[in-house]
Amino acid sequence: MSLEAITPEEIVAIKLSLRVATVAVISSLPVAILVAYVLSRGRFAGKIVLDGLVHMPLVLPPVVTGYVLLVLFGRRGPLGAFLEQTFGIVLSFRWTGAALAAAVMSFPLMVRAIRLAMDAIDRRSEEAAATLGASPIWVFATVTLPLAFPGIVAGVVLAFAKALGEFGATITFVSNIPGETQTIPAAIYSYTQTPDGEAGALRLSLIAVALSFAALIASELLVRRSGQARAGFE
Amino acid sequence: MITFSCRLARPRFVLDVDFTAPGGCTALFGASGSGKTTVARLIAGIERPDRGRIAVDGHVLVDTTAGIWAPVHRRRVGLVFQDGQLLPHLSVRRNLAYGRYFAPADAKGVDFDEVVDLLGIGHLLAAYPPTLSGGERQRVAVGRALLAAPRVLVMDEPLASLDAERKHEILPFIERLRDEVGLPIVYVSHAVEEVARLANLVVRLADGRVIAQGTPAEVFGSRVPETTTDRFEAISFLSGTVVRELPEFAISILAHPAGEIAIPALLGGSAGTVRVAIQATNVALATEKPRHHSVRTVLEGCVSSIAAGAGPSGIVTVELAGGDRLAASVTRHAIADLGLTEGTQVFALVKAVSIDERGVGRFDGGKGSKVRA
Numbered sequence: 001m002s003l004e005a006i007t008p009e010e011i012v013a014i015k016l017s018l019r020v021a022t023v024a025v026i027s028s029l030p031v032a033i034l035v036a037y038v039l040s041r042g043r044f045a046g047k048i049v050l051d052g053l054v055h056m057p058l059v060l061p062p063v064v065t066g067y068v069l070l071v072l073f074g075r076r077g078p079l080g081a082f083l084e085q086t087f088g089i090v091l092s093f094r095w096t097g098a099a100l101a102a103a104v105m106s107f108p109l110m111v112r113a114i115r116l117a118m119d120a121i122d123r124r125s126e127e128a129a130a131t132l133g134a135s136p137i138w139v140f141a142t143v144t145l146p147l148a149f150p151g152i153v154a155g156v157v158l159a160f161a162k163a164l165g166e167f168g169a170t171i172t173f174v175s176n177i178p179g180e181t182q183t184i185p186a187a188i189y190s191y192t193q194t195p196d197g198e199a200g201a202l203r204l205s206l207i208a209v210a211l212s213f214a215a216l217i218a219s220e221l222l223v224r225r226s227g228q229a230r231a232g233f234e
Numbered sequence: 235m236i237t238f239s240c241r242l243a244r245p246r247f248v249l250d251v252d253f254t255a256p257g258g259c260t261a262l263f264g265a266s267g268s269g270k271t272t273v274a275r276l277i278a279g280i281e282r283p284d285r286g287r288i289a290v291d292g293h294v295l296v297d298t299t300a301g302i303w304a305p306v307h308r309r310r311v312g313l314v315f316q317d318g319q320l321l322p323h324l325s326v327r328r329n330l331a332y333g334r335y336f337a338p339a340d341a342k343g344v345d346f347d348e349v350v351d352l353l354g355i356g357h358l359l360a361a362y363p364p365t366l367s368g369g370e371r372q373r374v375a376v377g378r379a380l381l382a383a384p385r386v387l388v389m390d391e392p393l394a395s396l397d398a399e400r401k402h403e404i405l406p407f408i409e410r411l412r413d414e415v416g417l418p419i420v421y422v423s424h425a426v427e428e429v430a431r432l433a434n435l436v437v438r439l440a441d442g443r444v445i446a447q448g449t450p451a452e453v454f455g456s457r458v459p460e461t462t463t464d465r466f467e468a469i470s471f472l473s474g475t476v477v478r479e480l481p482e483f484a485i486s487i488l489a490h491p492a493g494e495i496a497i498p499a500l501l502g503g504s505a506g507t508v509r510v511a512i513q514a515t516n517v518a519l520a521t522e523k524p525r526h527h528s529v530r531t532v533l534e535g536c537v538s539s540i541a542a543g544a545g546p547s548g549i550v551t552v553e554l555a556g557g558d559r560l561a562a563s564v565t566r567h568a569i570a571d572l573g574l575t576e577g578t579q580v581f582a583l584v585k586a587v588s589i590d591e592r593g594v595g596r597f598d599g600g601k602g603s604k605v606r607a
Contacts, residue, residue: 128319130306131278132382133336138307142332146323 021163066172102163117151240286261433312384333382468514491556496530499591516588517562
């Protein structure tokens with residue numbers, strides 16, 4: 001087994017990882033922006049509780065998060081049964097379940113980055129927009145969101161990288177089924193458990209490094225492009 | 235016409251302010267912490283009063299007894315913030331257009347090109363706010379507020395962050411707004427010079443209350459100096475018409491019933507009636523008509539009141555021929571030496587060079603024909 005030859009199984013794992021991470025990030029982004037906005041601007045009694053809930057996956061052992069997902073979203077779990085009966089959606093032991101696990105695990109990172117960006121916005125910019133006739137929704141769309149854009153990009157990249165690398169919660173919730181739930185980390189893990197698997201583990205690890213690095217570079221370019229316009233002229 | 239009556243209690247601050255502004259430019263004047271910015275924010279709807287009512291030209295913005303509350307974005311109050319608060323991610327052109335987009339279609343707004351022209355910001359349209367200087371930012375902020383077709387323009391210390399040169403660059407623009415656009419302006423400031431130059435009504439605030447209101451002359455003239463620094467705040471305002479210019483000496487002469495007033499600048503024949511601020515510390519008094527001296531302005535009148543405490547100086551208010559009042563800050567020693575009492579005939583001497591020509595306001599006490607009443 002040589003370092004150059006990527007096996008078809010590995011290609012499948014890479015494609016699956018990208019799909020899982022992309023779906024996880026895209027579907028959690030609107031929720032993350034909303035939660036970040038509520039945490040940044042809201043003044044309500046349960047704010048600390050919401051903040052704590054959002055951050056739980058960051059501090060819990062990933063296996064515990066995966067187990068909680070299994071209990072809730074398993075086919076016999078309260079939410080899992082409901083989803084299956086109502087919409088025909090099955091998450092457990094499917095790639096969609098891997099996406100859910102990745103989304104939950106990366107959610108705190110995304111919310112945190114977006115919230116910090118929103119906290120840093122001068123509130124008087126929003127007040128100024130309101131005095132010019134912009135309703136709260138317009139203020140959000142034309143002032144808060146654009147000004148938080150670098151933070152949103154940072155949050156998306158962090159979450160994408162985290163989702164690519166998610167292992168503990170995923171393997172607990174959806175197991176390690178090649179072609180269905182075996183993402184790059186799970187495939188690496190499998191390689192390390194097989195004799196002569198070192199080359200495969202190294203190949204996939206290098207690919208994981210390359211993917212994460214590419215995501216970081218892409219985000220940096222995006223943020224820079226949005227900042228460039230501001231620094232000079234139209 | 236703006237009627238304002240609000241009460242607002244905060245942990246270490248209580249605001250209780252009532253005033254009625256007839257139109258033109260109304261100045262809210264006071265030290266920092268006096269509550270003037272809070273009044274501006276109340277008018278704009280960013281702060282909510284505990285009790286009160288605010289109406290602009292018949293539109294009730296808030297009335298706590300009637301349960302009326304217009305949210306910020308429906309008030310059409312053009313608030314100009316201290317540091318402009320331009321939206322940093324939008325170009326100057328888009329900042330200017332921002333308010334216009336939300337303005338009602340039938341609003342009698344000012345024309346985009348007209349505003350750009352009035353404020354001299356045509357060359358900045360493509361630039362982004364972070365690249366602008368302080369003066370440019372403030373001009374764009376004023377233009378942006380104007381283009382939103384506001385019912386009233388509220389300016390919260392628009393010149394506070396600018397140096398003297400920039401201030402004198404922007405003050406004429408605000409004068410033109412007042413006179414040419416005819417929009418009621420509420421001007422928040424702690425700078426006597428700006429207020430004196432722009433306002434026809436001054437509402438003086440201290441500790442969240444109105445302590446004086448009236449014309450600049452009424453509010454700033456002849457106050458009892460409570461501390462030694464206060465005498466520098468006593469300022470009188472005299473209006474006069476430019477009757478003569480001496481181009482070889484670069485001075486202008488104003489006609490005033492009490493005598494001629496020399497201004498150290500060529501104001502131009504078209505200046506018409508101007509208002510001059512004279513600091514009490516720059517006025518000397520004589521009981522006989524002095525001769526052979528350098529002072530160019532000698533005004534005749536009689537002492538109408540003397541205010542002096544235990545300190546070294548007092549304020550002597552002179553009623554000039556024609557009825558204007560002029561405050562002079564002199565030592566108590568001089569008051570005793572000259573034997574000044576109420577009714578004493580005096581000559582007030584004002585050095586021409588002590589008058590700041592950049593603070594000369596070009597309008598007749600707020601009664602200018604173009605100012606909306």
